[in-house]
Structures are given as structure tokens and as C-alpha cells.
Amino acid sequence: MVPSRYNQVTKIDDSNYAVYNVLSGAFDIAGPDDYEAFKVGSPRGDEEREYWFSRGYFFDSREDEEKYIDERYQDYLVETNGTEMQILLVPGYACNFNCSYCYQRGVDTDYKMMSEEAIRAFVTFVTGYAERYDKQVYVTLFGGEPLLDGKTHRSRIELLVNMLAEKEIPLAVVTNGYNLESYLDILEKAEIREIHLTLDGDKPVHDERRSPLDGSGSFDRIIDGMQAALKKGIPVNIRIIIDRITMPTLPSLADRLDTSGLLDQPVNLLKSSLGRNYELINEYPDQSILYSMDEMYRDYTDLIIKHPVVAKLHTPAYFGITNLVNSGEMYIPNFDSCPAGKSELVCDFDGKIYGCTASCGRDGYELGTFYPAVKLDFDQIKPWRERSIKTIGECMDCSVGVLCGGGCGVIANEQNGSVMSPNCKPVKAILDQGIRYYSKQLLNADSVLDESII
Ligand code: SF4
Numbered sequence: 001m002v003p004s005r006y007n008q009v010t011k012i013d014d015s016n017y018a019v020y021n022v023l024s025g026a027f028d029i030a031g032p033d034d035y036e037a038f039k040v041g042s043p044r045g046d047e048e049r050e051y052w053f054s055r056g057y058f059f060d061s062r063e064d065e066e067k068y069i070d071e072r073y074q075d076y077l078v079e080t081n082g083t084e085m086q087i088l089l090v091p092g093y094a095c096n097f098n099c100s101y102c103y104q105r106g107v108d109t110d111y112k113m114m115s116e117e118a119i120r121a122f123v124t125f126v127t128g129y130a131e132r133y134d135k136q137v138y139v140t141l142f143g144g145e146p147l148l149d150g151k152t153h154r155s156r157i158e159l160l161v162n163m164l165a166e167k168e169i170p171l172a173v174v175t176n177g178y179n180l181e182s183y184l185d186i187l188e189k190a191e192i193r194e195i196h197l198t199l200d201g202d203k204p205v206h207d208e209r210r211s212p213l214d215g216s217g218s219f220d221r222i223i224d225g226m227q228a229a230l231k232k233g234i235p236v237n238i239r240i241i242i243d244r245i246t247m248p249t250l251p252s253l254a255d256r257l258d259t260s261g262l263l264d265q266p267v268n269l270l271k272s273s274l275g276r277n278y279e280l281i282n283e284y285p286d287q288s289i290l291y292s293m294d295e296m297y298r299d300y301t302d303l304i305i306k307h308p309v310v311a312k313l314h315t316p317a318y319f320g321i322t323n324l325v326n327s328g329e330m331y332i333p334n335f336d337s338c339p340a341g342k343s344e345l346v347c348d349f350d351g352k353i354y355g356c357t358a359s360c361g362r363d364g365y366e367l368g369t370f371y372p373a374v375k376l377d378f379d380q381i382k383p384w385r386e387r388s389i390k391t392i393g394e395c396m397d398c399s400v401g402v403l404c405g406g407g408c409g410v411i412a413n414e415q416n417g418s419v420m421s422p423n424c425k426p427v428k429a430i431l432d433q434g435i436r437y438y439s440k441q442l443l444n445a446d447s448v449l450d451e452s453i454i
Pocket residue numbers: 337338339340344355356357358359407408409410411
């Protein structure tokens with residue numbers, strides 16, 4: 001009998017180990033003797049042997065495991081086949097803020113707004129794409145800052161929103177939130193998926209770092225905009241920027257939002273995510289404040305244990321551990337975590353098409369044009385479409401591959417010179433943090449998943 005390459009063990013305390021398999025989703029609590037037997041692959045009887053097989057921890061042969069991986073891959077394909085296509089639009093790269101970590105540092109951010117003709121061409125491209133590939137499509141407005149002030153800018157955004165509304169194409173908006181409130185009357189004409197806003201620590205830190213050029217701060221305006229959107233039933237997603245300066249301010253931020261009643265909104269109206277402040281491609285001005293991903297999860301977990309109100313603001317998914325505790329199931333395996341060129345495209349104001357926001361505006365990453373003519377460069381698109389843990393050599397045997405999904409193609413390309421190369425994430429360290437956070441609940445469940453799942 002052979003052990004699955006996807007088996008994992010996390011020590012919870014001296015008497016308990018979490019034994020789990022990230023492909024099958026099996027998760028069990030084992031005592032020291034159970035763990036020793038498991039580690040050497042020596043079951044203490046037929047019943048235990050049968051149990052290990054039923055949970056996907058062991059197979060009769062490598063070929064049997066390969067067959068099982070293929071079955072799970074088919075499940076993944078069925079699950080993702082219906083995935084919507086997100087087509088983002090950067091109507092201009094200009095912004096009214098000057099944030100130090102902006103992904104667009106290094107991109108020409110002069111104010112250039114899309115022409116009406118280009119907006120019409122964009123909507124035609126989106127509807128044509130939906131028809132040709134028989135896909136549900138939604139549009140996300142991105143920037144720069146897409147909700148800038150100024151008559152021309154507003155009228156062009158209004159034209160876009162009206163056209164999308166007419167074609168019944170849903171819209172999401174990624175904005176710094178400064179002008180959100182004054183744009184709501186325009187935006188609500190379309191079906192709004194969500195407004196994605198960023199908070200950068202509590203008010204003092206946020207205002208110091210995310211401010212219009214006059215330095216007047218933006219925290220209060222963003223909160224007002226958020227509340228106005230929620231009042232209209234428009235979902236909001238808050239991205240919380242994490243680095244060594246913002247982390248200690250999160251209890252104060254969470255208190256402020258909780259006191260305003262924002263954290264009691266239902267999940268379909270208010271979501272949140274952690275945005276690690278990190279050096280994606282450019283030189284970041286102050287490296288000493290940046291977290292590595294595993295350090296961020298460790299410190300964030302310490303923080304939510306100490307200040308539960310921060311968990312109310314955001315509880316990490318811990319690669320499926322939160323879902324396991326809440327619903328008894330880990331997620332379906334993820335054979336590909338990079339949507340660029342597959343379920344995501346980005347169109348910019350001068351007619352170019354890119355695979356995603358990280359590559360948008362960068363030379364060498366163009367995948368085609370939608371204006372003045374639609375042209376897709378399939379040679380350029382090919383590696384993005386083919387990229388997955390089934391095609392990146394290093395990922396094929398990786399013990400956490402089906403959670404990591406191969407990482408980010410742009411970072412992989414910048415670091416290794418090839419899109420078809422890995423961008424590793426510290427998945428096991430993050431799973432360990434999730435198991436630490438939920439240790440009490442996990443220890444109270446005999447077997448977290450009762451059913452045999454393969
Ligand atoms: S290349 Fe990176 S940033 Fe772009 S879609 Fe893939 S994972 Fe996301």
C-alpha cells in the first residue's frame with residue numbers, strides 16, 4: 001500500500017494530531033499511537049486499513065492514486081466549467097490618490113479617459129465574447145481610479161453603465177471610494193455585483209496613506225460611501241491592507257466599523273478580504289514593513305485570538321479549514337489558482353487586452369486588442385490558458401498543489417522568466433495556523449468528516 005502524496009499532519013498538542021488529505025478533503029484527529037501507525041503506514045487491523053483507504057490516505061498503488069487524482073480533476077472541471085467570465089475595464093490609469101504600494105507604479109498614469117467610441121467597442125467586445133464562448137460575463141470597472149470627478153469622466157462612466165444595463169450585463173466596481181457616494185445614482189442603473197473598497201488600517205493610518213493630493217484624508221468619505229451603498233442594497237467588499245503598520249491598528253478599525261453597525265450586515269451585503277501589502281513587481285519603498293505570507297497569517301491569527309472583534313471584520317479561509325469547521329467540508333481541489341486569460345481578461349482605455357490586473361499596462365503582457373479592431377493573439381494566450389498544476393512540472397508532485405493551484409502567473413514569470421513556472425505559497429504553514437485557531441472546535445469533533453468520501 002502507498003500513502004497519498006497529499007497527506008498532511010499538523011500537531012495540535014502533545015496528545016493530538018490533525019491528520020488530513022488535501023485532495024480527498026478527509027480530516028481526522030489522531031492520538032500519538034494512531035499517528036505513529038499512520039506515519040509508518042502500518043494499520044493495526046483490517047478495519048483501520050479499510051478506513052485509511054476510504055479516506056484517501058492510502059492506495060493500493062501509485063496508478064490507483066493517479067486514477068483518483070483524475071477523478072477529482074474531472075470534478076474540478078465540472079465545478080469550474082460554469083464559472084463566469086470577468087472582463088475588467090481600466091477606463092484610464094489616472095488616480096486622485098498617490099498610494100505607495102499601488103500596482104500601477106511604473107505604468108503611465110497621466111489622465112487619459114476612454115473615448116465614447118472605445119466604450120461602445122468595449123461593450124460590443126463583451127457581448128460578442130459572451131455569445132461566442134457561451135459564457136456568463138460580468139464587467140468590473142477598475143483603474144487607476146474609475147470614479148474620478150469631472151464632467152467628461154462622469155458622462156463616460158454613465159454611458160458605460162447605461163449600455164451594460166441595457167444589455168443586462170452585471171457590473172462590479174473597484175474604487176478607492178472617495179467619490180462613491182456621488183456616483184451611486186449613476187451606478188445603480190446597472191445590476192451591481194459589488195463595490196470593492198480598500199481600507200488601510202484605522203482612520204489615522206489610513207488617512208496618512210490614502211489621501212488625495214491635498215493630504216485631506218479619505219477614511220470618513222469612504223465609510224459614508226459604503227453606508228450609502230449598503231442602504232441601497234448594493235453589496236460591498238472591503239479589502240483590508242495588511243502590513244506591519246496596519247496590523248496593530250486593526251482592533252481599532254474593527255471597533256469603529258462594529259460600532260457603526262457595519263459588521264452586523266449579512267454576508268451577502270458585506271464581505272472582506274486581506275490584501276497583503278507586498279512587492280509584486282516593483283521596488284517597494286519600505287521593505288521593512290512588509291509581511292511574508294506565512295508571517296502575516298501567524299500574526300493575524302494571534303490578533304483574532306486576542307481581539308475577537310477583528311475576526312468579525314475578517315476570518316481567513318485558511319485554505320478550507322474555516323469551511324471545514326463551519327460546514328464539515330473542505331473545498332473542492334483547486335488545480336489552477338490563476339484566472340488570467342481563462343476566466344479573466346482586462347481591457348484598458350486605449351484598446352489593449354491583458355490577462356489580469358497584475359499584467360495590465362505592462363509591455364510584453366498584451367494578449368490582443370478590442371479597439372480599434374478585435375484581435376486576440378492566441379500564441380500569447382496559450383501559456384496562460386494551459387497553466388495549471390497539471391502542466392507546471394514542479395507542481396505535479398507538490399503535496400499542497402491542489403490547494404495552492406500553482407500561484408500567480410505574473411509573479412512566476414517575473415521571478416522565473418516563464419509563465420509555466422511555479423509561484424509557491426506557504427500553504428502548509430497557513431493550514432497550521434487555521435488548525436491552531438480552530439483547535440478547540442476540531443478537538444470536539446470525533447471525526448470532522450464522518451462519511452467516507454471516495
Ligand atoms: S497572474 Fe497573478 S494576479 Fe494575474 S490573475 Fe493570475 S494569480 Fe491573479
